[in-house]
Amino acid sequence: MKIRSRPGSLMVCYLAVISVFLLLPQLIVVVVAFSEASFVSFPPPGYSTKWMVRVLSDPSFMKPLWNSVVLGLSASILAAALALPASIAIVRHSFRGARVIQNFLLSPLSMPALILAIAMLFFLSDIGLGNTYAGLLFGHVVIVLPYLVRTIVAVYSGADPRIEEAAYTLGAKPLSTFWFVTLPMLRPAIFAGGMFAFLVSFDEVAIALLLSNASSITLPVSILTYLTYNYDPAVAAISVIKMIIVVLALLALERFYGLQNLTMQSR
């Protein structure tokens, strides 16, 4: 079939248009980040790194950047600690309701984040965690947990259960088998799922908007609030720095896991 071996000319046109459509906004942001002007226009009248320098030395952006990194890492690690035993149980211990529990663990994915954020706001103040870092952290753990569960379950389901049985017959007790066989086999999945979780948390706006405070404000929130009052290349510059971090994380992800495996499982 044509489209399988060699795309037709109509397909090529379409792919070109859609590529521009999907990539243009990001490219524009990169160009504006190096604008010389003190206002946003396109194309910029000249190019300089002055906005990059300004943003990098501005604590009102650098502090949130650091906050985002810390929050993303802590939420991912905490979520991984919850997701790993649960995923292993879902795949290997065929217990009643395993399927239901799996769907439950994935359910935060289909909840509008802003509504969840509002609900958490009420709830956290009711249980005495209102306006605390723990509240923000737990909110992000809820959001990123499904990504870890999904990745680990998908990889572990594909692993041959005979591998662990082989370890048993070779004299390894269950704990040794977990430590020397299961965990190393799952390491790429944990890493990939954790990286994915980090990126989701790093980008999350709604929960951070409502649950963070002046000292824990995250980068997306600070960009959003800056943008509601200002419209200058500073936003583009900080966005480029954020993109660089994301691309680096993505390259690491690709190295450990392969991008192609990130296409979502339709389950």
Add this chain to the structure above:
Amino acid sequence: MSNSDAGNRIGHLSIKGLSKSYGDTNALSDVSIEVQAGEFLALLGPSGCGKTTLLRSIAGLLETDRGEVAIDGKRVNDTPPWKRDISVVFQSYALFPHMNVRDNLAFGLRMKKSPKSQVDKRISDTLKLVRMEDYKERYPSQLSGGQQQRVALARAIVVQPRILLLDEPLAALDAKLRGSVQREIRQLQSKLGITTILVTHDQSEAMSMADRIAVMDSGNIVQIADPATLYRHPKTAFAAEFVGDINRVSGKMDATSVFAPSIKIADGIAVPFSADRVGDFSEGDPVLLMVRPETVRISRTAAEGFHLAGVVDDIILIGDRINIYATCADTTFKVVKLTGSPEAEMFHPGENIFVSWDRADSLVFAE
């Protein structure tokens, strides 16, 4: 391999009344087997016959409902797999994907706390045994199927198990490789003398490798015998049909006299069979008559005594053999002759012929 101490580790396996059911299906019903130390036993049967369930319960990977598994006279039902000293080669090989060949072999030795000084030597010796000594640093994904199979075997024997279990170990190999690997495993087994149990659905594999074959059917052991006995004197129609090719004809017990027992098949033809098979039959019982294709004679002239008249349908050359299909007494008979033998060359489709066989070659089973 430095198996100076291997001699006293070879295990004798005794299974008594082992049963296991999943819901309404009996995967194993009251299975008993004795496997002598150093013996090579094959569990042969179609998929779902319970052979893998039996293997997994021997390894301790599966809990059974009733019965006993004993190794060297000691009951091991409640011994977990990691304390049983039984190695398994799985159909999927189940090599540790994150370890290279050396570490795959070292795993069992480390878990069983072998002295460090011996580990390297034992790994090298074992890899030499399976001709994989040049692949120590390779990861499983960098090996071919045949190479993975050898590593799986090496990983299983390097720990000097009391019993070696092979779960369809050759199923994933291509047909050309299978024959040579069968012989290699057989030689290795007799060299090391490990008590070995092979699970397979391939009768030729079981016949060519095992000392004895246990034929299994829906959770039961139908017959345990050496390959020759199993082939010549199958106890049931199932065993007869599962091991080797066979012609089958339905009939009725005609005469049960020990002097001239016979079976009546279509057209009222009486087929003689040997007296030692009369057994518990009485006249009029519906029976199955079976004859191996290579014991059937075919000729242009009627033989003296018992014979069936018929027509040649088809002649098919299969390399070293020729299969002649002929319809006699409403049944298609397959006759196998060696390519180049005089009988193989002289017939043509459509030709009228006669077939016959010795009464000793008539296998008779209850229908």
Add this chain to the structure above:
Amino acid sequence: MTRRGSIRQGAKGYLLTFPAFAFLAVFFVGPLIVNLLESFKDDEGGITFAQYARALGDAYYLEVLGDTIALSLVVTIASLLLGYPLAIAIARSRGALKSFLIFLVVTPLLINVVVRTFGWMVIFGRSGFLNSILKFLELDTITLTGTWTGIAIAMVQVLLPFMVLSIASTLEGIDGELEDAATTLGATPLKTIIHVIFPLSLQGVITGTVLVFALSIGSFVTVMLMGTNSTMVLPLLVYQQLNLASDWPFAAALGNILIFVVLIATALQLSLSRKGARR
């Protein structure tokens, strides 16, 4: 012994899933329940439906709800039409082209919505990219910022990847020989797509459609940054009720209406995929 074994297995399973389960029960289900209770609470602590009556009885709120659903439907349909050929291209291409196409789809996912919306603001702004081109071509300039059209275009770009990935993962599972079979039986490539590929990819289409609909009905950043007073969507209204009016019970009620719409979409997905699976 089997029974004992399976019970032990089951207990172990529950034990291992318990931490994650309990965490979500407290910090995910807990808030939703509190939210639900809050929306029914009246001043004296009794039960009232007043908040819902207010939300659904007022022409303004109904209009916002209607606009929100309409915008989400437009974005969803546009994503489906634009994304389907891309999903086919991903599923059927090999090597470098495939890697590029996957990069094309995944990269936007990893760039923040705020940043991408900012990009669209630059494109659509008065002295932005689009108008520079129009000026260069000596055409009339247009302003899309603050219009439903501009918002919808930006949202399609934000949500398209979800649609493409959902469909592509189903298409990947379709046997390529099926297409070859259809072609050898005389079907043109277009007919093959319509009669063979599309029906088989329906599961992915349903998943992607509901996912994009649910995401777009809950999204507020694009409207918040690009919109004006005349372009209001429900999530943003909820946020404003909370932030500006501090009317918690009413915000909770509006939020629950939104959740209700998402639940209907999900239920529709379930029944549709069951129907699809039955065929």
